[in-house]
Amino acid sequence: MYYYIHMSNPFGTYIRTQREARRQNDSSFSVRQLATRIGVEPSYLSKVERGETPPPSEEKIRRLANELNDDPDVLLAMAGKVSTDLQDVIRRRPALFASLLRDLKDAPEHAVLRLVREVRDGEW
Amino acid sequence: MYYYIHMSNPFGTYIRTQREARRQNDSSFSVRQLATRIGVEPSYLSKVERGETPPPSEEKIRRLANELNDDPDVLLAMAGKVSTDLQDVIRRRPALFASLLRDLKDAPEHAVLRLVREVRDGEW
DNA sequence: GCTCATGTGTATATAGTAGTACACAGTACC
DNA sequence: GGTACTGTGTACTACTATATACACATGAGC
Numbered sequence: 120m121y122y123y124i125h126m127s128n129p130f131g132t133y134i135r136t137q138r139e140a141r142r143q144n145d146s147s148f149s150v151r152q153l154a155t156r157i158g159v160e161p162s163y164l165s166k167v168e169r170g171e172t173p174p175p176s177e178e179k180i181r182r183l184a185n186e187l188n189d190d191p192d193v194l195l196a197m198a199g200k201v202s203t204d205l206q207d208v209i210r211r212r213p214a215l216f217a218s219l220l221r222d223l224k225d226a227p228e229h230a231v232l233r234l235v236r237e238v239r240d241g242e243w
Numbered sequence: 244m245y246y247y248i249h250m251s252n253p254f255g256t257y258i259r260t261q262r263e264a265r266r267q268n269d270s271s272f273s274v275r276q277l278a279t280r281i282g283v284e285p286s287y288l289s290k291v292e293r294g295e296t297p298p299p300s301e302e303k304i305r306r307l308a309n310e311l312n313d314d315p316d317v318l319l320a321m322a323g324k325v326s327t328d329l330q331d332v333i334r335r336r337p338a339l340f341a342s343l344l345r346d347l348k349d350a351p352e353h354a355v356l357r358l359v360r361e362v363r364d365g366e367w
Numbered sequence: 368g369c370t371c372a373t374g375t376g377t378a379t380a381t382a383g384t385a386g387t388a389c390a391c392a393g394t395a396c397c
Numbered sequence: 398g399g400t401a402c403t404g405t406g407t408a409c410t411a412c413t414a415t416a417t418a419c420a421c422a423t424g425a426g427c
Contacts, residue, residue, distance in 0.1 A: 149402080150404060159386075160389095162404080169405090175384095176384080176385060192337040193338060196333070196335075199334065205340075208345070208348050209325050209329060209344070210323065210324075212355075213319065214314055214316055216344070216355075217329060219355060220333070222363055223332075234358055239346055275372075275373060284417055284418075285373085285374075286375060286376080287415085287417075289374060303415090
């Protein structure tokens, strides 16, 4: 017997919006059918979309991202989570990546992107 | 009624080692007194050190790091966790930081450090 | 040899996570 | 106008996280 505090709910709202958009052209994007495809009970997906229950597990969020053609990292972020593979990167070299992230915390997007590009071009 | 699978236990082992090292010169680093200072029951800290129970919460780990003069990020990593403030950095710009981290995942330490230095010197 | 601190065993509590099972009322469609 | 699918309400479950409370035997120091 408990209540889920029902504030804003960015994750569920976004999922519902995306699902209904897809549904215009594809009737298989009903709550029931999508729920079945990602492997949960329809009533559960319904509750998640309405924010009556917290977002599902990382795995289910990944399947949602896949079905809805969305970036899993972005959906996970909306759900208040961080991908476990990213957490693993940090956990293997905590001091190093902690300082990198804290330094880049407020860096403008283009600056970070430049670093990404530098790294990708193999400049090290 | 459950058992904690008691494999390797890097966190507890490390804490015990550090605590006993400190205790050579300072008798206040007994299980009981340290537990009291960080705000947990002595029997709980004992179980954590012996790996009978999983590592404590982030907050308690931070207090341990403080008492033992250790890097909180490193202790958290040993406990299989990532600091919530770092998770927040990623969650605010998930696509950006996800790609950065995945690209740097296997980069050699000195290359990452060079980036840290670049950023610190404000080259953006 | 008594006191007091020490480490640890046993039992238990509470919240959060991550769902399932099933029934029920509305709607679509043919 | 019956069939079949839809969204959702109600009730329940199992497991994990994060601990507390207290008792007990041991050992060290005065």
